[in-house]
Amino acid sequence: MPPISGPADGPVAVTGASGYIGSHVVKNLVEHGYTVRATVRDATREDKTSYLLAMNGKGEGSVEIIACDLFKAHEGEYDDVFKGCSAVFHVAADLGTDPAYGERDPQRTFDGCMTATKGVLDSCAKAGTVKRVVYTSSSAAVMGLGPGGKGGGGYEYQDDDWAGAGPYETIEDRWTVTHRKTGEPRKLWLLERQAYAMGKVEAEQYAYAFAEKNDFDVCSVCPCHVLGPLMAKAHNTTWQKRIGQMLMGETGHEGRRHSLWNIIDVRDIAESQRLMAESDVAKNRSRYLLTATDESGELTVQELVDTMRDLFPDINVAGGYEPEDCLDEPHAKCTKAIRELGLKTHSVRDTLKATGDSLINLGAIQPAMK
Numbered sequence: 038m039p040p041i042s043g044p045a046d047g048p049v050a051v052t053g054a055s056g057y058i059g060s061h062v063v064k065n066l067v068e069h070g071y072t073v074r075a076t077v078r079d080a081t082r083e084d085k086t087s088y089l090l091a092m093n094g095k096g097e098g099s100v101e102i103i104a105c106d107l108f109k110a111h112e113g114e115y116d117d118v119f120k121g122c123s124a125v126f127h128v129a130a131d132l133g134t135d136p137a138y139g140e141r142d143p144q145r146t147f148d149g150c151m152t153a154t155k156g157v158l159d160s161c162a163k164a165g166t167v168k169r170v171v172y173t174s175s176s177a178a179v180m181g182l183g184p185g186g187k188g189g190g191g192y193e194y195q196d197d198d199w200a201g202a203g204p205y206e207t208i209e210d211r212w213t214v215t216h217r218k219t220g221e222p223r224k225l226w227l228l229e230r231q232a233y234a235m236g237k238v239e240a241e242q243y244a245y246a247f248a249e250k251n252d253f254d255v256c257s258v259c260p261c262h263v264l265g266p267l268m269a270k271a272h273n274t275t276w277q278k279r280i281g282q283m284l285m286g287e288t289g290h291e292g293r294r295h296s297l298w299n300i301i302d303v304r305d306i307a308e309s310q311r312l313m314a315e316s317d318v319a320k321n322r323s324r325y326l327l328t329a330t331d332e333s334g335e336l337t338v339q340e341l342v343d344t345m346r347d348l349f350p351d352i353n354v355a356g357g358y359e360p361e362d363c364l365d366e367p368h369a370k371c372t373k374a375i376r377e378l379g380l381k382t383h384s385v386r387d388t389l390k391a392t393g394d395s396l397i398n399l400g401a402i403q404p405a406m407k
């Protein structure tokens with residue numbers, strides 16, 4: 038399928054528009070003149086919609102907010118929203134980032150990726166006007182554990198690597214591994230991190246096959262550690278929350294197996310998503326690792342702490358924390374997105390500074406001043 042030709046092709050829709058990444062996707066599209074149908078879980082949540090509405094009148098594009106429940110996607114929840122749209126940016130996933138909706142659980146995580154994506158795709162097909170779907174997958178679908186999983190030993194992940202890529206006959210086979218020490222089978226979908234990787238892999242692969250039969254393209258982004266400016270206090274979650282903890286004088290690394298931070302800017306994810314919809318190089322099954330630009334974006338915990346201390350000299354970053362050694366993984370670069378889409382990325386220092394500044398300016402954290 039040809040790409041969309043731009044705003045003149047019709048409106049576009051974004052799922053998960055109120056979220057950290059989704060809000061930047063909406064902003065980028067509005068700034069580039071698109072009419073955006075922004076779907077959110079709850080349109081009455083002012084704390085999660087005001088920054089979207091504020092985008093109106095700031096450029097040629099516009100944004101309209103529409104409430105849709107991802108878990109009703111299979112009932113045609115998105116049918117009306119996608120009517121007449123040229124592209125759909127499917128960013129939403131139930132990550133348990135908002136405590137108002139209960140604890141994260143593996144089955145919900147999987148369903149929020151896989152079952153919900155099936156419903157979203159059905160609505161895209163019914164619309165008949167959608168040319169491109171840009172799916173926000175994850176580096177977990179590239180690097181996640183599982184049979185055939187790579188990693189370690191300085192391995193550089195590639196855009197076409199898959200988590201759980203070993204030979205299998207059933208989906209259960211594919212995601213059942215043998216415990217290294219006990220020899221017992223481990224059902225990965227019952228473990229939170231793996232349920233997420235599994236949901237993203239299955240959703241992506243289903244989406245490509247579905248698109249082939251339905252005359253549109255699905256392209257995916259697979260981001261790793263996403264950082265960069267927050268638009269709202271509500272976005273003080275995931276990796277940006279750890280940066281905030283460091284600025285509050287805490288370690289930000291408790292309870293975590295230390296591995297490299299592999300950082301990409303949230304603004305670069307938004308930009309690449311628009312470029313993918315408009316690209317005549319990207320096509321169905323195009324998949325882009327959105328990870329570090331180069332080695333400067335692959336930081337050990339010590340390098341991250343040192344950079345933050347340098348960027349915020351008046352703040353007692355991470356208290357007196359001196360991190361232990363960390364694993365030499367994961368290594369991955371966003372070279373393909375730069376080469377094929379012409380993506381221009383932010384420097385990691387800019388990303389870290391913007392993350393910290395926005396956390397402070399929004400009042401999401403109280404920095405530990407020296």
Ligand SMILES: NC(=O)c1ccc[n+]([C@@H]2O[C@H](COP(=O)([O-])OP(=O)(O)OC[C@H]3O[C@@H](n4cnc5c(N)ncnc54)[C@H](OP(=O)(O)O)[C@@H]3O)[C@@H](O)[C@H]2O)c1
Pocket residue numbers: 052053054055056057058059077078079085105106107108128129130131132134135149173174175176259260261262263264272274275276
């Ligand atoms: N952040 C990262 O480092 C990272 C890395 C790799 C991939 N990703 C992927 O990027 C996407 C966005 O993540 P994020 O970091 O921006 O997280 P986020 O802020 O939690 O965004 C998730 C979005 O999905 C929406 N959502 C969740 N359950 C829903 C439901 N039942 N009905 C409708 N909407 C629902 C949320 O709505 P509410 O605003 O109402 O909660 C929110 O807008 C996800 O697909 C995630 O897997 C993120």
